[in-house]
Amino acid sequence: xxxxxxxxxxxxxxxxGRAIAADLIxxxxxxxxxxxxxxxxxxxxxxxxxRDGEVAGVLGMVPITPAGLxxxxxxxxxxxxxxxxxxxxxxxxxxxxxxxxxxARTRRASAQVVLGAMSIRDAFPGIAVFTRAxxxxxxxxxxxxxxxxxxxxxxDDLLWNPVRSPKERAA
Numbered sequence: 001x002x003x004x005x006x007x008x009x010x011x012x013x014x015x016x017g018r019a020i021a022a023d024l025i026x027x028x029x030x031x032x033x034x035x036x037x038x039x040x041x042x043x044x045x046x047x048x049x050x051r052d053g054e055v056a057g058v059l060g061m062v063p064i065t066p067a068g069l070x071x072x073x074x075x076x077x078x079x080x081x082x083x084x085x086x087x088x089x090x091x092x093x094x095x096x097x098x099x100x101x102x103x104a105r106t107r108r109a110s111a112q113v114v115l116g117a118m119s120i121r122d123a124f125p126g127i128a129v130f131t132r133a134x135x136x137x138x139x140x141x142x143x144x145x146x147x148x149x150x151x152x153x154x155x156d157d158l159l160w161n162p163v164r165s166p167k168e169r170a171a
Contacts, residue, residue: 118146
């Protein structure tokens, strides 16, 4: 696998990453304040790809507690503004990961954030990963290359990559 060149975002990089997501996906994505709050709480939810000193791509992969997993499964998880009790701080029990999203201004940045998401997913084979696609292009990547599928009996667009062995994920 190619090297992933992402790092955890600081506050300014959270703001820049949120601006990319708002510009390329929707102005209705989580606020910059929410990006910063979730990153400060989890210390790992927002990662960025920087090229020539500027944020060119952003990846949100939010670690979720058992209470958050329950909210996702009951379809009451508020992904735009998740409450602290749904977020894993360092040392909290990890129940699942919520793919908050990815956006990139260049092909290289896009490749890096997708590769980063797949690397995080593969690093936790015993943990399910949930997400929603915000755009048709995102849906094609998420359900194609990344291997997600509709969550069973979901009343909405919830997708998941269930717990599978690394061998099953590679197939």
